[in-house]
Amino acid sequence: MQESMIIAPVAESEVPYAVEMRNIYKAWPGVVANDHVNLRVRKGDIHALVGENGAGKTTLMNILYGLLHQDSGEIYINGQPVHITGPRDAIKMRIGMVHQHFMLIPPLTVAENIVLGHEPGSIASVYDVKKARAAILELSRQYGLPIDPDVRVEKISVGLQQRVEILKMLYRAADILIMDEPTGVLTPQETNELFDVLRGLVAQGKTVIFITHKLREVLALSDTITVLRRGKNAGELLTSGTDQAAIARLMVGREVLLRVEKTPAHPGPTVLHVEDLHAQSDRGQEILHGVSFDVHAGEILGIAGVEGNGQSELLEALTGMRKSTKGQISITQVTDGQPGTTRDITVMNAREERRAGVAHIPEDRRGSGLVLTAPLYDNMILGRQGWPQFSWKDFVLLLRNIASWAKKLVAEFDVRTPSADVPASSLSGGNQQKVIIAREIASDPLVLIAAQPTRGVDIGAIEFIHRRIIEQRDAGKAVLLVSAELDEIRSLSDRIAVMYEGRIVDTVTPDATEEQLGILMTGGTIR
Amino acid sequence: MLFFQVLFRVLQSSDLWNATLGFAALLLLPALGGLISERSGVVNIAMEGMMLTGAYAGVMSALATQSVFGGLMGAMVAGGLMALVHAFISINFKANQIVSGIAINLAALGLTNFLLFVQTGGQGVPSLKDSLRLPNISLGPISHIPFIGPVFFQQNIIFYVAILILIGIQFMLFHTNIGLRIRAVGEHPQAADTAGVNVYLVRYLCVISSGILSGLAGAFLSLGIAGIFNSDMTAGVGFIALAAMIFGKYTPWSTGVACVIFGLGEALSIRLQDSGISPDLLSTVPYILTLIALVGLIGRTTPPAADGVPYYPGSE
Numbered sequence: 001m002q003e004s005m006i007i008a009p010v011a012e013s014e015v016p017y018a019v020e021m022r023n024i025y026k027a028w029p030g031v032v033a034n035d036h037v038n039l040r041v042r043k044g045d046i047h048a049l050v051g052e053n054g055a056g057k058t059t060l061m062n063i064l065y066g067l068l069h070q071d072s073g074e075i076y077i078n079g080q081p082v083h084i085t086g087p088r089d090a091i092k093m094r095i096g097m098v099h100q101h102f103m104l105i106p107p108l109t110v111a112e113n114i115v116l117g118h119e120p121g122s123i124a125s126v127y128d129v130k131k132a133r134a135a136i137l138e139l140s141r142q143y144g145l146p147i148d149p150d151v152r153v154e155k156i157s158v159g160l161q162q163r164v165e166i167l168k169m170l171y172r173a174a175d176i177l178i179m180d181e182p183t184g185v186l187t188p189q190e191t192n193e194l195f196d197v198l199r200g201l202v203a204q205g206k207t208v209i210f211i212t213h214k215l216r217e218v219l220a221l222s223d224t225i226t227v228l229r230r231g232k233n234a235g236e237l238l239t240s241g242t243d244q245a246a247i248a249r250l251m252v253g254r255e256v257l258l259r260v261e262k263t264p265a266h267p268g269p270t271v272l273h274v275e276d277l278h279a280q281s282d283r284g285q286e287i288l289h290g291v292s293f294d295v296h297a298g299e300i301l302g303i304a305g306v307e308g309n310g311q312s313e314l315l316e317a318l319t320g321m322r323k324s325t326k327g328q329i330s331i332t333q334v335t336d337g338q339p340g341t342t343r344d345i346t347v348m349n350a351r352e353e354r355r356a357g358v359a360h361i362p363e364d365r366r367g368s369g370l371v372l373t374a375p376l377y378d379n380m381i382l383g384r385q386g387w388p389q390f391s392w393k394d395f396v397l398l399l400r401n402i403a404s405w406a407k408k409l410v411a412e413f414d415v416r417t418p419s420a421d422v423p424a425s426s427l428s429g430g431n432q433q434k435v436i437i438a439r440e441i442a443s444d445p446l447v448l449i450a451a452q453p454t455r456g457v458d459i460g461a462i463e464f465i466h467r468r469i470i471e472q473r474d475a476g477k478a479v480l481l482v483s484a485e486l487d488e489i490r491s492l493s494d495r496i497a498v499m500y501e502g503r504i505v506d507t508v509t510p511d512a513t514e515e516q517l518g519i520l521m522t523g524g525t526i527r
Numbered sequence: 528m529l530f531f532q533v534l535f536r537v538l539q540s541s542d543l544w545n546a547t548l549g550f551a552a553l554l555l556l557p558a559l560g561g562l563i564s565e566r567s568g569v570v571n572i573a574m575e576g577m578m579l580t581g582a583y584a585g586v587m588s589a590l591a592t593q594s595v596f597g598g599l600m601g602a603m604v605a606g607g608l609m610a611l612v613h614a615f616i617s618i619n620f621k622a623n624q625i626v627s628g629i630a631i632n633l634a635a636l637g638l639t640n641f642l643l644f645v646q647t648g649g650q651g652v653p654s655l656k657d658s659l660r661l662p663n664i665s666l667g668p669i670s671h672i673p674f675i676g677p678v679f680f681q682q683n684i685i686f687y688v689a690i691l692i693l694i695g696i697q698f699m700l701f702h703t704n705i706g707l708r709i710r711a712v713g714e715h716p717q718a719a720d721t722a723g724v725n726v727y728l729v730r731y732l733c734v735i736s737s738g739i740l741s742g743l744a745g746a747f748l749s750l751g752i753a754g755i756f757n758s759d760m761t762a763g764v765g766f767i768a769l770a771a772m773i774f775g776k777y778t779p780w781s782t783g784v785a786c787v788i789f790g791l792g793e794a795l796s797i798r799l800q801d802s803g804i805s806p807d808l809l810s811t812v813p814y815i816l817t818l819i820a821l822v823g824l825i826g827r828t829t830p831p832a833a834d835g836v837p838y839y840p841g842s843e
Binding site: 086091107117121 | 717725
């Protein structure tokens with residue numbers, strides 16, 4: 001008996017479901033991604049498909065779109081059984097999909113991207129620029145989605161790229177629109193615009209399947225909900241009859257704390273001082289145009305901003321992974337609330353900075369946070385292998401000490417693993433992140449720099465990680481939090497600095513509204 | 528100083544430029560083949576082997592059918608078949624495309640040597656009679672224009688064919704629907720697949736085309752230029768073509784220009800035998816130019832984004 005049965009069921013209707021997937025089973029060696037999953041979507045609904053990372057949402061939709069093939073199970077479109085062997089079949093059945101990572105070809109124009117595969121004329125004919133442009137402008141007018149068909153996709157904003165993706169589906173006359181995590185890259189304003197667009201499409205008779213793990217969006221947008229947990233159905237709900245806590249419970253399988261509990265901060269003296277920091281991007285253009293801020297002991301400073309406004313470069317400059325071209329970074333030792341010695345760390349490399357007391361939870365967990373193929377005990381001392389308790393003269397590793405250290409951290413930070421000997425790659429995203437957080441916090445730093453600390457991490461682990469970060473603040477550390485999740489920034493930070501085009505445009509308190517933050521994040525002012 | 532005197536004299540001769548364009552055409556066909564394969568996302572360094580196979584099959588088919596047309600067909604089919612092997616290994620088995628290319632080059636060398644021995648009883652093929660050779664064609668009155676005529680309009684028939692193919696591929700790649708699909712598949716196969724393009728089919732067609740063009744170049748060499756088949760007679764032409772394609776930044780026009788530059792290098796190295804500078808040294812000039820191109824001194828050479836990356840449906 002599944003828990004779903006205790007929840008209000010979606011009413012049976014006379015009209016066949018726009019999409020019905022029955023008993024979908026899909027496994028890879030060692031992993032069952034979809035374990036007899038059912039999905040029913042009524043025509044004209046916005047249906048939210050929710051679940052944690054790894055719950056099998058994207059797999060299920062990739063099967064519906066023909067990119068993957070189920071091992072068993074049936075699919076019905078408008079009541080008719082169908083076999084979808086590839087995206088071309090799905091397109092014929094009027095199914096469209098916008099992937100989380102856009103499927104656009106940067107050097108081609110908007111028009112070329114939209115008509116690709118279904119160009120005007122036959123496959124052998126000359127590409128008809130005029131006809132393609134006319135078709136797109138017509139669609140653009142019909143659905144109220146203005147776009148310039150002749151500009152290259154690499155030149156336009158992420159929000160516009162998403163619009164191109166939506167037009168791509170409409171150009172193929174899709175009636176069933178799948179959107180995989182569409183709001184991850186958008187500002188709050190862009191998100192609201194997208195929701196209006198989706199509502200408009202439904203009003204014109206389309207059906208939308210919306211994959212997300214953001215509960216607020218589920219409630220704001222959807223009519224019906226399917227919850228997946230670890231590859232299985234966990235519930236089927238009517239949005240009007242549920243709330244965030246109920247959905248979260250189904251997603252995780254237990255009660256979860258959605259709000260972060262924290263006491264007011266008691267900031268001490270300045271620990272991290274950044275002044276007029278300039279740095280160049282990989283392409284050699286200046287991307288940080290004079291960033292200045294302070295982080296005090298016992299305080300979390302959040303940096304909000306749309307991705308790509310210099311946050312990554314700022315993090316790299318702060319942690320010794322990118323040379324700054326101008327400006328200064330310094331840290332001050334704080335003992336018993338009193339400032340001590342100040343050190344200039346501007347030109348230090350990553351190794352020297354760690355020694356100086358800067359801990360760093362990197363934004364790219366798999367790329368720069370862990371050595372995925374190495375065992376956990378190696379990962380637990382990464383960057384600190386020269387410490388006297390881990391090696392003799394920074395030369396011969398003291399394996400016994402390392403093993404007991406790793407064991408201790410695994411227990412203390414609740415890393416779910418059979419042992420500390422397994423490679424980091426065998427852990428789930430949340431547990432990998434716990435390994436990094438354990439390593440960084442256990443080094444007892446002065447400054448903790450946490451970048452996207454809960455990206456791709458499930459709700460249960462998010463709660464744990466947030467608690468640990470607040471503990472660090474309460475222990476008197478200076479914490480710098482950089483995150484693309486506005487909710488995370490707002491619930492953890494004591495002050496929020498908003499970054500736009502390589503500058504801190506304003507610093508606000510966490511009770512600033514999402515609207516206000518959104519305005520700042522797109523270069524506006526609120527005062 | 529002798530060198531410059533000789534160089535100056537040689538550069539004024541229409542013979543030199545006629546030979547330059549002949550070499551350029553020989554390079555252009557496999558270079559365009561490689562270009563179309565790589566534009567679709569399959570790295571192809573096997574033009575050398577495909578040319579050699581084509582050269583051999585061309586001679587053998589011409590002898591068997593007693594027709595030069597039969598020879599051409601045989602060469603293109605043989606080149607296409609070699610390419611089919613590369614396509615199968617690269618696209619279906621997703622093997623390393625460089626390794627596959629090297630294997631095909633080496634296999635082609637061994638295979639042609641073996642077949643040459645078996646089919647001629649160790650005698651080698653005789654020189655082809657004129658009726659089995661690809662003819663030189665003088666284009667009427669314009670071929671008598673001083674200098675211009677002998678250089679441009681007294682060439683082998685394959686020269687004119689190569690020019691038409693160059694124009695055709697330039698147009699196809701940038702002005703037709705199939706060209707749009709080829710570029711899309713080479714840049715971002717996932718995007719092309721989700722948009723409804725058959726990635727595997729496009730890549731197969733492009734790789735096979737590269738084999739057909741290389742086979743045609745092989746026929747040009749054996750049935751046109753040499754009139755005979757010798758062991759390893761391509762002698763690296765397929766690799767120079769590869770360099771020309773990179774030098775030409777994966778675009779047909781620029782590749783054509785690169786082929787003329789490399790063709791000039793080849794023609795000069797033959798005609799400067801008595802100039803006081805080693806022709807071996809001179810023949811390295813095109814490759815040094817290639818190295819300069821690769822390090823980006825002549826603008827940046829960026830291959831298609833998905834060049835050499837096998838496509839797994841459903842991956843991101």
